[in-house]
Amino acid sequence: MLANILNKFPENFPLRELVVAGLVFLAVLLVLISQGSAYGVRMLVEASCYAIIALGLTIQWGYGGQFNAGVMGFVALGGFCAMLFSVPVNDAFWSTDLPGELGRAFVWLIAGVLLVVAVSQLHRFGLSKRLRTVLTIIVALITWMVVKSVFAPVTSAIENQAGFIGGLGLPAWIGWLVGGLLAGLVGYFIGHICLGLRSDYLAIATLGIAEIIKAFLKNEDWLTRGTATVSPLPWPTPGPAELGFVLSRSIYLAVTAVMIVAIFFLLQRAYHAPWGRMIRAIRDNEIAAQAMGKDVNKRRLEVFVFGCVLIGIGGGALTTFNGIFDAQGYLPLNHTFLVLVMVILGGPGNNLGTILGALLVYIIWVMSEPLALYVMHLYADVAGSLFGWEAPANLSSRALQARVFVIGLLITLVLRYAPKGLMPEKLTHEKG
Amino acid sequence: MNELVFFINNVVISGTVAGSIYAIGAIGITLVFSIMRFAHFAHADLMTFGALMVLMFTSLFPGSGALLGIPTPLLMLPLGMAMTAFLAIGIDRTFYKPMREHGVKPIVIVIASLGVTLMLQGLIRLFAGTGSRSMYVGESKGIYRLELPFELASRPIVITEPQITLILFTLVAVIGLHLFMHRTRTGKAMRAMSDNPDLARVSGINTDKVVMVTWILAGCLAAAAGTFLSMDVSLTPDLSFHLLLPIFAAAIVGGVGHPYGAIAGGFLVGFAETLSVFNWAVLLRPIRHWFPEWVEIPRTLALVGTEYKIVVPFFILVVVLVWRPTGIFKGKVI
Known part of the structure; x- marks a missing residue:
């Protein structure tokens, strides 16, 4: 029955894309109605920053087949540069x-x-x-x-x-760009060491460098004020004090949306260009690509560095929007694994899928917090009235841990049953 | 002389302890890496799980170890090991095995193991909370102070009960593993499969059984390492995350697929860590008069601060990957 309906559409009809986009739209609408527009727009801005980060990871994982397990570190580098450049001169x-x-x-x-x-x-x-x-x-x-x-x-x-040494008092977007470059530089060193070896080594090394970057930013008080945190970070757009929450956040959203569109356009061009074909050839059959005379390690390094640059830029935008630079606020769960879920659920190697996946996953992630608390309290009430079970005092902190479990389960299930994500990468085959 | 005692307490003993923990963990990593050919990120959480199981049994039967004259967690360790081995096999059956049979790239299984890491961490924190706990329920940790028979040494050498048992356990585990790998049929099958899985399969080795034995070994060793570490310090749910990098560094330094290499790598990483955070000024002060007048010994003279301890295993990892990706014992680069 379903197959009959599906068959009625022409072959090129983007049904899957429309369904996923519709889902995202519905979720956004629900949040806007239930939580108010100020909250809804804030969530959208954060989701759009995550989309930029996810695009960076989709280049590395989807295009190049390299797994970066330390997205958090590159995000933190971007955030650090955004802070260093935008904070007023001390x-x-x-x-x-x-x-x-x-x-x-x-x-x-x-x-x-x-x-x-x-x-x-x-x-x-x-x-x-x-x-x-x-x-x-x-x-x-x-x-x-x-x-x-x-x-x-x-x-x-x-x-x-x-x-601390304070900032440079420059516009925040300069910091984003420099943050991207710095992240790319760190990515270059890591990639240079690990990309000739199997991708497991890259995963281990990126995991380590992320923790080291975090430790550095947390302990060098003269540079970042360490655990004392730096706030407020000035926005490149008019802040909430001048225009109110909704309008100022909407303008910020416009900025990030333009960035996403620009990055998306460039990535699509790169993907369909000979360069993109070469990258996919290397990912799918390294030996054949090598036999065709492609410099595998150099191309891999390019892809990895590009991805790191995008992650750094997205991290800068995210940190500036949050308005506070807190090195301890960068967590593997929020800044590595969440992005990973966005990419593998949305469809690695499919840019549109990654963006939609980022929006969808972030909305679910944010909304799951009150949901987890509600379910946990409901359970505690029921269990308390039926069996006299006394709920532990730190119930709310435990309820949030349930989300860790769900993220992990999601990763393993998607990899097992839908390894290509909601929107699989579309491979065009030359006809004739 | 007190300076020497300080050195023994802070470097020799804590280096040995850290090295033993890393070595036991790295053996598991290197076994899984060489037989199933993927970096198993959830290994450190198996450690936490094992320690948690031991704590659970200890709280269920507090004080039962006194019957045998050993601490209760030590008595409960075999139970915890069994539970962890079961968990490891279960995880493999549910998550890794279907993917392996599906013929996915190893890196996808690595990501799946990260997913398993998150699931385990979520479950552990959901049920055990996020705070730290002591493994000793209603007992006290035995601390030995060895007075030195010298005039000048007024400070004792301090070593605790779990540290001694840990070192003994490491010795027993190493010898047992050696005998197992070289004297038994299963051990030989494991080595064969690590060398060439296809050849092993066609020569009639039951690869499923080898995989299962690998998980049992990895699970048991992980549970032991986690328990001893928690007995030495305390059990925290994020115990695992700080262990992951040193353990992987140890396995790779020693050469993937070499249990002995993993042991050497573990001690190398452990001692490198303690030596680089050790304050060398303490040792230099007594020989102050040998230096010329203008040399001033700073108050702290450590290579890195304790807050940057994690840099040490990473640095070792990078150096090995650049210079000798096969590891010091010529393991596999896979």
């Missing part, structure tokens, strides 16, 4: 002689790096390689301790006298 720091001392410390750092690089090239002057390696390790250790001892007094002076 006069308590710049009016003292601390900037000069900090600059001197950085000169020491650069000199140290140059020294270590120079020592590592000593084998060109006839030194045996073993001796060179030993020398490099010793020099690197000493340099590291020296640079560390040069930085320590400066950074603690900054923390005591000025709090």
Whole structure:
């Protein structure tokens, strides 16, 4: 019966897309009606920022078949740059002689790096390689301790006298772009090391680098104020104080929507270009692609870095919208696994599917919080009245953990039963 | 002399403890990696699960260990190991096996194992809450203070009961694993399958059985590592997440597919961690007079601060991947 109905549509009719888009539209409408427009628009902006991040991951996973398990770290890098560039200039720091001392410390750092690089090239002057390696390790250790001892007094002076170095007072979008570049740079180093090996190694390394980035942002108080958090972050658009919540958030939404459309357009072009074909060829059959003379590792690195850049930009936009930079607020669950669900549920390699998946999953995610609490309390009431079961005091914090379980279950079930997601990647076959 | 005692307490003992935990965890990772050929991210949560099971049995029968003169968690450890092994086999049957038979890429199973990680964490926190608990219910942890028979050493060497049992367990586990892998038919079948799964299958090895034995071993070792770690410190649900990177680093440093490599890698990572957060100024102070006048020993002279401990395994991992992706014992690069 259903097949009969389906058969009546022409072959190219985008039925699946329309159904998913309709679902998303319905969900948005429901939230707008039930929660009010200020809340609804806020959720939409956050969902659109997640969509940018998800597009970054879909390039890596869907186009290139590389699994990035540390999306959180790149998001945090984007957020950090957005904070650093947009926060007003801190006069308590710049009016003292601390900037000069900090600059001197950085000169020491650069000199140290140059020294270590120079020592590592000593084998060109006839030194045996073993001796060179030993020398490099010793020099690197000493340099590291020296640079560390040069930085320590400066950074603690900054923390005591000025709090932190403050921002640069520039528009936030510059920070987003720089954040994207920084994320891409980190991605380049990680990719350079791991992409020649099996993708498991990349997953392990990205998982590690994400935790390291988070630890760095959390502990370097002179740079980020650490656990004290930085707020408010100025928006690139007029803020809520001037225009009210709904209007200002709508303008912000317009900005992110334009970004998504631009990125989507560029990605579609890249996907259908020879470059996109080559990337898919590498993903689907690496050996054949290599035999055709494609530089597999270089192409993989390109894809990985592009994805990281997009994730960084999306992270910057998300952090600026939240208005607070809190290094501890970046969680693997919210910023890695949620994005992963968006991508594999929406359809890896399908840009439209990823965007719709991001919107749908984020709405479900946000709405599941009150739902989980409600179900948990209902259960506790029923169990309490029937069996005299006494609910533990931290019921609400436990109810939220149920969502962790659901996310995990969703990942495994989608991978098992619908590995191509709601909207599978459409492979065009040349006819004739 | 007190400085030396300080060194033994802070480096030798805690390095051995951390190394043993990492080594036991890394053996499981490396077995799964070499036989099923995917990086099993949920391994660290098997540890937490095992510790939780042990805690559950301990709270059910508090003080029962006193009958044998051992701490109750230690008595309950075999039960926890059995539960964890069952869980590992169950997870494999429900999630990994269908995917393996479906012939998906290994990286998809890696993602599925991340999904399993989240499910386990969610369940553990749902039922056990998010706070930390002590494994000792109504008992106290035995702490031994060894006074040194020297004039100058006024501080004792401190070692706790779970630390001693952990080190003993690691020794027994290593010897037992060696005998199992080299003397029994199943062990030999495991090694054959890790070398070449297709060849193993056509030569009549029951691969399903090998997979099951692998999960049993991995589950038992994970439960033991988790229990000993929780006995040494305390049981927290996010125990696993901080262990994941050091364990993987240890398995890869040792060479994937080499249980001995995993042990060496575990101790390497454990000692590297403790050595790099150790404050070397403590050792330099007594030999202060050997230095020229202008040298000033800073108050803290550690390679990295304790807050950056996680950088150490990552750094080791990166160095190994760059220089010798096969690991120090020439494992597989798969």
